[in-house]
Amino acid sequence: MDAVSACKNPSKKAEQVLDAARRLFVERGFGATNMDALAAAAGVSKATIYAHYDSKEALFAATARRECRRLVVRMAxxxxxxxxxxxxxxxxxxxxxxxxxxxxxxxxxxxxxxxxxxxxxxxxxxxxxxxxxxxxxxxxxxxxxxxxxxxxxxxxxxxxxxxxxxxxxxxxxxxxxxxxxxxxxxxxxxxxxxxxxxxxxxxxxxxxxx
Amino acid sequence: MDAVSACKNPSKKAEQVLDAARRLFVERGFGATNMDALAAAAGVSKATIYAHYDSKEALFAATARRECRRLVVRMAxxxxxxxxxxxxxxxxxxxxxxxxxxxxxxxxxxxxxxxxxxxxxxxxxxxxxxxxxxxxxxxxxxxxxxxxxxxxxxxxxxxxxxxxxxxxxxxxxxxxxxxxxxxxxxxxxxxxxxxxxxxxxxxxxxxxxx
DNA sequence: GTCTATATTTCGATAGAC
DNA sequence: GTCTATCGAAATATAGAC
Structure with a gap:
C-alpha cells in the first residue's frame, strides 16, 4: 500500500496529480482541499484522478508518504x-x-x-x-x-x-x-x-x- | 470578536453547545466534525446552535479561544x-x-x-x-x-x-x-x-x- | 428560545462518449 | 486514458410552528 501500488496506473498525468496534491494538501490541509480544485491545479479532469487513485483518502496517503520519503533524502x-x-x-x-x-x-x-x-x-x-x-x-x-x-x-x-x-x-x-x-x-x-x-x-x- | 461576542445570546444551552464543541472539535478536528453530530452531542437542535453562533467557523473560533484561556489557568x-x-x-x-x-x-x-x-x-x-x-x-x-x-x-x-x-x-x-x-x-x-x-x-x- | 422539517450547497465519486 | 456531464450523499444553514 505504498505510493506506487496506490497509483493504479502510473503515467505522466499521475505525476501531475501527485504534484498538485502535494501543493494543495500541504497548503490547505486535507479537509479544506476538494477534488475540483485538485483537478484544476493538476490540469486534468476529476475522472482522471479517479482513474489513478481510488479515493481522496488514497491520494492523500500516497502524497504524504511520498513527501515523507523525500524528506529522508533532504535530511540525509x-x-x-x-x-x-x-x-x-x-x-x-x-x-x-x-x-x-x-x-x-x-x-x-x-x-x-x-x-x-x-x-x-x-x-x-x-x-x-x-x-x-x-x-x-x-x-x-x-x-x-x-x-x-x-x-x-x-x-x-x-x-x-x-x-x-x-x-x-x-x-x-x-x-x-x-x-x-x-x-x-x-x-x-x-x-x-x-x-x-x-x-x-x-x-x-x-x-x-x- | 471573543467567545462572548461570538455568542449572540448567552444561556444554558449555549454552554452545552460550547462544551460539546470542545469535545468534538478537539477529538476529531474541525473538518471531521459536522453540525448534526454537534447538535446531538450537545443535546440540542441544530437550529439552536445557529441561534447562538453565526456559523460553524464562528463556533469553532469561540471554542478554541475559550479553551486557550482555560489553559492559562491550568498552567498557572x-x-x-x-x-x-x-x-x-x-x-x-x-x-x-x-x-x-x-x-x-x-x-x-x-x-x-x-x-x-x-x-x-x-x-x-x-x-x-x-x-x-x-x-x-x-x-x-x-x-x-x-x-x-x-x-x-x-x-x-x-x-x-x-x-x-x-x-x-x-x-x-x-x-x-x-x-x-x-x-x-x-x-x-x-x-x-x-x-x-x-x-x-x-x-x-x-x-x-x- | 427551541424544536422539526426542509432548503441549498458543496463535494466525492461515476457513467458514458471519444 | 482522458474528458464532459452528472449523480447522490452529506453537510451547512434556514423557515416556520410552538
Whole structure:
C-alpha cells in the first residue's frame, strides 16, 4: 500500500496529480482541499484522478508518504557538514543546517499536515517521525560518537546527548512555526550559540584547551 | 470578536453547545466534525446552535479561544511547586509537572487542533502560544530568577535559561505525541534527570556543594 | 428560545462518449 | 486514458410552528 501500488496506473498525468496534491494538501490541509480544485491545479479532469487513485483518502496517503520519503533524502544531506572542525564550530554548523531544514516552508507544511491528520491516518505519524527526526538524530549521533572517540567529548550516551543538543537547538521555534508565528530571524544565531554553550558545558571534555 | 461576542445570546444551552464543541472539535478536528453530530452531542437542535453562533467557523473560533484561556489557568497552577527545595530537586519537580501538563490528552488535543487550523484561523496560533507556553516560560523564569538571587545559579539570562530547560525537558516528546506515537512512559523520569543534569552543568553555581 | 422539517450547497465519486 | 456531464450523499444553514 505504498505510493506506487496506490497509483493504479502510473503515467505522466499521475505525476501531475501527485504534484498538485502535494501543493494543495500541504497548503490547505486535507479537509479544506476538494477534488475540483485538485483537478484544476493538476490540469486534468476529476475522472482522471479517479482513474489513478481510488479515493481522496488514497491520494492523500500516497502524497504524504511520498513527501515523507523525500524528506529522508533532504535530511540525509549535510551529514558531513561537520568534518574536521573544532567541536563548537562543528556544532554551530550542524545547528544552522538543522534549523534551516526545520524552518523550511515545505517541511513545516508537511509536518503540519501530518499532525493534523494523524488521527485519521495514524501510520503517517510513524512514517514522518522515522523519516525526518529519526534521520537527523542518527546523523548527529554518529558525529558525536566520532567526536567522543577523538576525545572531544566526555564518555556519555551519545544518542541522548544528540537528543539534548537537538532539543536545545529547536527550543520553542518548532512550536511557534507550527502555530504560524515564527520568531524574528535575528534571534536564531544567538540561540544557536547558547545551545552549543550549554551542550559543551555538560558534554565537552574538561581537559580540552578552551 | 471573543467567545462572548461570538455568542449572540448567552444561556444554558449555549454552554452545552460550547462544551460539546470542545469535545468534538478537539477529538476529531474541525473538518471531521459536522453540525448534526454537534447538535446531538450537545443535546440540542441544530437550529439552536445557529441561534447562538453565526456559523460553524464562528463556533469553532469561540471554542478554541475559550479553551486557550482555560489553559492559562491550568498552567498557572503549580507555579509554587518548587518552594524551599534544593536546586536539582526543585527542577525535577518542575520537570514532572511540565511534562504531565504537556502530555495530558486535553492539551495535546487542543494543540493539535490549533496547529491543524492555524492556516484557516491564523489568530489562534498566537492566542495559544501566549497562553500555555508563554505562561509556563514566565513561571519558570520567575523561579530561576529567585534561585539566581539566592546564589544557586550563576549570573545569567534567566529567561533564556528557562527556555533551554524547558526545551531539554520537552525533547522530542512533544513532536512524538503530536504525531500520535508517544514514547513509553518509563523513559520519562530518566529523561528528566538528564535534562536537570545538563541544565545544572551549564547554570548551576560552581561553588555549591555537590 | 427551541424544536422539526426542509432548503441549498458543496463535494466525492461515476457513467458514458471519444 | 482522458474528458464532459452528472449523480447522490452529506453537510451547512434556514423557515416556520410552538
Amino acid at each position: 544531506i549535510g551529514e558531513d557538514v561537520a568534518e574536521h572542525r573544532a567541536l563548537d564550530t562543528a556544532l554551530t554548523h550542524i545547528g544552522r543546517a538543522f534549523l534551516d531544514a526545520l524552518m523550511s516552508p515545505e517541511i513545516v507544511g508537511l509536518l503540519r499536515m501530518v499532525i493534523a491528520e494523524s488521527t485519521r491516518f495514524p501510520e503517517l505519524g510513524q512514517i514522518y517521525y522515522d523519516s525526518a527526526p529519526g534521520q537527523t538524530l542518527t546523523s548527529v549521533t554518529c558525529y558525536l560518537e566520532r567526536a567522543r572517540r577523538e576525545g572531544l567529548l566526555i564518555d556519555c550516551d551519545t544518542r541522548r546527548a544528540a537528543e539534548q543538543f537537538l532539543s536545545l537547538l529547536r527550543g520553542d521555534l518548532h512550536l511557534r512555526i507550527l502555530l504560524g508565528h515564527p520568531p524574528p530571524r535575528a534571534e536564531r544565531d544567538p540561540a544557536i550559540d547558547e545551545a552549543v554553550a550549554t551542550f559543551v558545558a555538560r558534554y565537552g571534555a574538561r581537559a580540552s584547551a578552551s | 497552577i503549580g507555579e509554587d511547586v518548587a518552594e524551599h527545595r534544593a536546586l536539582d530537586t526543585a527542577l525535577t519537580h518542575i520537570g514532572r509537572a511540565f511534562l504531565d501538563a504537556l502530555m495530558s490528552p486535553e492539551i495535546v488535543g487542543l494543540l493539535r487542533m490549533v496547529i491543524a487550523e492555524s492556516t484557516r484561523f491564523p489568530e489562534l496560533g498566537q492566542i495559544y502560544y501566549d497562553s500555555a507556553p508563554g505562561q509556563t516560560l514566565t513561571s519558570v523564569t520567575c523561579y530561576l530568577e529567585r534561585a539566581r538571587r539566592e546564589g544557586l545559579l550563576i549570573d545569567c539570562d534567566t529567561r533564556r535559561a528557562a527556555e533551554q530547560f524547558l526545551s531539554l525537558l520537552r525533547g522530542d516528546l512533544h513532536l512524538r505525541i503530536l504525531l500520535g506515537h508517544p514514547p513509553p512512559r518509563a523513559e520519562r523520569d530518566p529523561a528528566i534527570d538528564e535534562a536537570v543534569a545538563t541544565f545544572v552543568a551549564r547554570y548551576g553555581a560552581r561553588a555549591s556543594a555537590s
